[in-house]
Amino acid sequence: xxxxxxxxxxxxxxxxxxxxxxxxxxxxxxxxxxxxxxxxxxxxxxxxxxxxxxxxxxxxxxxxxxxxxxxxxxxxxxxxxxxxxxxxxxxxxxxxxxxxxxxxxxxxxxxxxxxxxxxxxxxxxxxxxxxxxxxxxxxxxxxxxxxxxxxxxxxxxxxxxxxxxxxxxxxxxxxxxxxxxxxxxxxxxxxxxxxxxxxxxxxxxxxxxxxxxxxxxxxxxxxxxxxxxxxxxxxxxxxxxxxxxxxxxxxxxxxxxxxxxxxxxxxxxxxxxxxxxxxxxxxxxxxxxxxxxxxxxxxxxxx
Amino acid sequence: xxxxxxxxxxxxxxxxxxxxxxxxxxxxxxxxxxxxxxxxxxxxxxxxxxxxxxxxxxxxxxxxxxxxxxxxxxxxxxxxxxxxxxxxxxxxxxxxxxxxxxxxxxxxxxxxxxxxxxxxxxxxxxxxxxxxxxxxxxxxxxxxxxxxxxxxxxxxxxxxxxxxxxxxxxxxxxxxxxxxxxxxxxxxxxxxxxxxxxxxxxxxxxxxxxxxxxxxxxxxxxxxxxxxxxxxxxxxxxxxxxxxxxxxxxxxxxxxxxxxxxxxxxxxxxxxxxxxxxxxxxxxxxxxxxxxxxxxxxxxxxxxxxxxxxxxxxxx
Numbered sequence: 001x002x003x004x005x006x007x008x009x010x011x012x013x014x015x016x017x018x019x020x021x022x023x024x025x026x027x028x029x030x031x032x033x034x035x036x037x038x039x040x041x042x043x044x045x046x047x048x049x050x051x052x053x054x055x056x057x058x059x060x061x062x063x064x065x066x067x068x069x070x071x072x073x074x075x076x077x078x079x080x081x082x083x084x085x086x087x088x089x090x091x092x093x094x095x096x097x098x099x100x101x102x103x104x105x106x107x108x109x110x111x112x113x114x115x116x117x118x119x120x121x122x123x124x125x126x127x128x129x130x131x132x133x134x135x136x137x138x139x140x141x142x143x144x145x146x147x148x149x150x151x152x153x154x155x156x157x158x159x160x161x162x163x164x165x166x167x168x169x170x171x172x173x174x175x176x177x178x179x180x181x182x183x184x185x186x187x188x189x190x191x192x193x194x195x196x197x198x199x200x201x202x203x204x205x206x207x208x209x210x211x212x213x214x215x216x217x218x219x220x221x222x223x224x225x226x227x228x229x230x231x232x233x234x235x236x237x238x239x240x241x242x243x244x245x246x247x248x249x250x251x252x253x254x255x256x257x258x259x260x261x262x263x264x265x266x267x268x269x270x271x272x273x274x275x276x277x278x279x280x281x282x283x284x285x286x287x288x289x290x291x292x293x294x295x296x297x298x299x300x301x302x303x
Numbered sequence: 304x305x306x307x308x309x310x311x312x313x314x315x316x317x318x319x320x321x322x323x324x325x326x327x328x329x330x331x332x333x334x335x336x337x338x339x340x341x342x343x344x345x346x347x348x349x350x351x352x353x354x355x356x357x358x359x360x361x362x363x364x365x366x367x368x369x370x371x372x373x374x375x376x377x378x379x380x381x382x383x384x385x386x387x388x389x390x391x392x393x394x395x396x397x398x399x400x401x402x403x404x405x406x407x408x409x410x411x412x413x414x415x416x417x418x419x420x421x422x423x424x425x426x427x428x429x430x431x432x433x434x435x436x437x438x439x440x441x442x443x444x445x446x447x448x449x450x451x452x453x454x455x456x457x458x459x460x461x462x463x464x465x466x467x468x469x470x471x472x473x474x475x476x477x478x479x480x481x482x483x484x485x486x487x488x489x490x491x492x493x494x495x496x497x498x499x500x501x502x503x504x505x506x507x508x509x510x511x512x513x514x515x516x517x518x519x520x521x522x523x524x525x526x527x528x529x530x531x532x533x534x535x536x537x538x539x540x541x542x543x544x545x546x547x548x549x550x551x552x553x554x555x556x557x558x559x560x561x562x563x564x565x566x567x568x569x570x571x572x573x574x575x576x577x578x579x580x581x582x583x584x585x586x587x588x589x590x591x592x593x594x595x596x597x598x599x600x601x602x603x604x605x606x607x608x609x610x611x612x613x614x615x616x617x618x619x
Binding site: 261 | 309330333334337338339341342343344345346347348350352353354355356358359362369415418419421425429430431432433434435436438439441442443444445447448450451452453454456458461462465489490497513546548550552554556557560561573576577580581586589590593594596597600
């Protein structure tokens with residue numbers, strides 16, 4: 001593609017082909033173009049990130065100053081929003097963080113175990129119902145949760161699971177997140193069959209082949225699954241709103257939303273502070289797991 | 304990409320199975336092993352997905368408030384939906400959101416992917432910066448931020464004030480409230496952009512080199528090489544984003560305080576469904592609404608697949 005810009009000015013070739021000067025001109029225009037491209041990208045980037053920084057800075061500004069200037073440099077720094085916000089609801093905010101963490105951990109283990117085994121069957125083993133079941137699995141990728149939530153709510157109410165973490169964890173052990181099944185299927189398909197065949201010839205059963213040969217090779221896909229599960233479960237709101245109505249069971253999403261309703265217009269600092277608190281884990285996971293995320297979306301194409 | 308291809312393979316593979324024959328012991332053993340791997344998934348499919356789906360269809364023909372036994376009312380729920388003005392309003396809001404937000408978001412994603420794809424330095428950095436909002440965008444915290452960003456004294460109006468313009472309360476004004484949510488949707492273009500970037504990377508350089516020798520300029524290359532070869536990816540993004548956008552809930556719920564206001568201007572279909580189901584406990588009506596949503600999403604997806612024949616180019 002386009003060559004390095006640095007070389008354009010210093011061409012000292014004694015003899016020039018007829019087309020040379022024209023190409024040089026084009027290259028110089030290419031340099032200007034690059035500068036413009038970077039300028040555009042930086043402007044868009046700043047536009048996108050500025051609101052986040054505004055909130056972060058706002059969470060440290062005294063309330064009467066948050067809305068006075070759009071600038072990022074605070075004249076006065078205060079931590080009162082964090083202490084006020086932390087204790088602004090029925091329970092200290094740490095309680096909601098703990099609740100979210102428990103659900104995330106359960107969902108994580110559930111998805112890692114159940115989606116992986118299901119995917120292995122779909123990717124590698126042959127059985128008669130495979131075309132039907134595989135289509136069914138793909139279709140559930142597109143099934144809106146809104147169609148299932150009412151009967152699920154009735155079902156979980158009748159067995160006393162509402163206001164416990166079970167409706168949010170147990171289904172994950174049953175591989176209901178088709179996205180991850182599909183992700184793992186794609187990944188398994190990319191592993192050469194010879195490895196398994198060698199293990200099978202050595203007399204290993206299906207489960208042993210899976211656990212000892214395949215699983216160690218799928219670590220990148222497992223990492224992608226873990227990261228997406230973390231992010232989606234942590235920021236999930238809809239199912240947590242429906243299934244968790246008692247304060248002691250609520251998660252950061254639901255608590256933060258209740259905080260919005262309970263907070264008067266004048267105390268946005270505390271709300272910002274708690275918003276920042278709930279975003280920090282997502283941001284950390286994003287930093288750590290970026291390359292898995294990008295790869296995960298690029299191969300399965302879901303967000 | 305991948306998901307769409309799977310469906311095409313399945314369609315193409317139909318009817319290619321050989322005649323049924325007796326299976327060998329090894330095959331039977333493999334079948335048993337397969338079921339042992341699939342067991343949790345299968346239980347989930349039946350209990351958490353398929354069962355509730357059927358239950359939801361049955362419930363949609365009943366009147367049920369959790370306290371008394373469900374009573375069969377035939378198609379009454381569906382009839383009531385025909386005359387429900389708020390439902391019609393919510394459909395209008397949702398369609399506007401989907402039909403404006405999705406194309407805008409995809410156009411932004413495609414444009415920036417194109418700019419980023421030119422072998423620029425710092426690609427990984429820009430990609431991360433653009434991708435971050437799409438990861439955070441679904442959370443309550445971002446909805447909180449948005450509510451304040453577009454509030455009377457929010458960042459937007461502060462900046463406008465700097466230029467001497469007094470902005471309205473964007474969220475409290477029914478004319479502009481939905482627009483702020485569309486903007487939020489556009490803000491999360493990062494994941495689509497990453498998919499576009501992956502798609503662009505698949506286009507072989509030689510096409511561009513060959514066309515450059517033939518004298519094609521950048522615009523011509525964009526129109527005749529990039530766009531046609533990228534159509535499968537555009538199609539994939541379109542299908543997926545439409546399905547997702549129809550199910551948006553959190554942002555409208557938090558920004559409007561659960562009401563869908565002001566004056567129902569942000570009453571997403573899913574939000575109205577939630578109100579009917581979990582505020583009014585009209586489980587029958589909510590189920591009927593859920594099935595209408597499923598039909599709408601199904602119809603949009605089907606139309607997308609049908610129309611794709613005329614504009615999506617596949618290599619094979």
